[in-house]
Amino acid sequence: MKKEDLPQDPGALAKFTREVCYVKNGDGKYETALSVGWDIKKQALDSAWDEVNQRVEDARQAVLAGEKSPIHYFMELRLMDIPVLAGYTGFFPFFIKRHLKPAVFASLSERKLEKYARAFDIPVSELKNFKTSNP
């Protein structure tokens, strides 16, 4: 890529930092230049976040409909999947899958709920009294 072709399209990173890129200068030699972003990347990131938000909304609906426990919603909200949540809680994936069922969730001990709450960075009360609105 030639130095003059380096895109400067402000994206999510623009307020925080610029990125180093390796570009060709006028003499055909490599040098570094700073870029504030590239629309192509920005759109890839935006569409990834659209997908995340859709998944969170779907999860919220599923909890409200009584199909899934609140753990499912917070897992999506924190961008986690079952292996990641297993890491943060110490529960085996098999048990987490069970805890996603509302009936099993209702019988979870305070100690187990606390582990989930800590992994999601929320108070236990928020896990127990699932609210209908987006936080």
Next chain:
Amino acid sequence: MNTYTQTDAFRHVQTAHCENGVTTALLRYHGLDFMSEPLAFGMGSGLFYIQIPFMTVNNGPAISFRTMPGAIFKRTCKALGVAVTRKKFSSQQAAEAFLDQKVKDGVPVGCQVGVFHLTYFPKEYRFHFNAHNLIVFGREDDHYLISDPVMEDVASLSREELTRVRFAQGPLAPKGHIYFPENVKPVTDEMIRKGIATGIRRNVRDMIRIPGNFAGVNGIRHTSGHIRKWRDKLGLKKAGLYLGQIVRMQEEIGTGGGGFRFLYGAFLEEAAGYMQDDRLAVISEDFTRSGDMWRAAAIKMAGVYKGRLTEQKDFDEIADMLLDIRLIEKDAFQKLSRLNLGK
């Protein structure tokens, strides 16, 4: 031990990719002033391609454009005769205590961290990616001074924040992983030349001699075959997300990033100087072309995830672009393998 460098203050180095940056900044701190990001990347045989089978990341295909985390630092240090100390911890207290001792001794150290809780990163970049690297080089009041190679300026983290990212969970969990070079002796030009030759030879092996069809240049063909089927198999929306993931792995910091083909081109150009061999500079051009083509493919892929391109022929075109890239990279590595750069 390296007394001649102990008085030097640590200097932050911003780079395109985190692991190259940690390697460059730590080795420079220890007196190896010639170290540059392209050199670290090339000696560490950083260029790669793999679509990891049966694995997904953030609900998309797991594709990497560079070698596995940790390898660049390890190989580059080895080539320069630098001993590396590494530690992982099961207890957070022990990890904090060890780090505090290093900070007290004035030794900058590399840390592997997860980006999800990294407070100085923009929220949009915080996915559960656990192989980010940064340097802790001091402490002011109750905050650690952080040199994150992808940031323009130095950052800082509180004790809680730092411990949290050092003990991020999930795949590639860092477990407080801390590493630093020790016993750095002056390096001769001969050692650098040897390191360059070894790095290139190993990269040739990784890209064109690796068995199987999902890694090295053949991995690009593998992904190309997948892309051809994605529209029918996954539907437009999901196919678009998958292509978006490829672009992010290829370009974005926080997931992979670094424009690795240009970086390798820059390495070969620098290597041509050390080896006094212009053939390397000529082959460097091939990687510049490959990098440009990856970017052109990204623009085409963006057409799909923006919803502008919807036909199967668009997917076929993207797949064909990847096949062209594969040919260029394969040809370039075959040229490199014929150079006989010596041991």
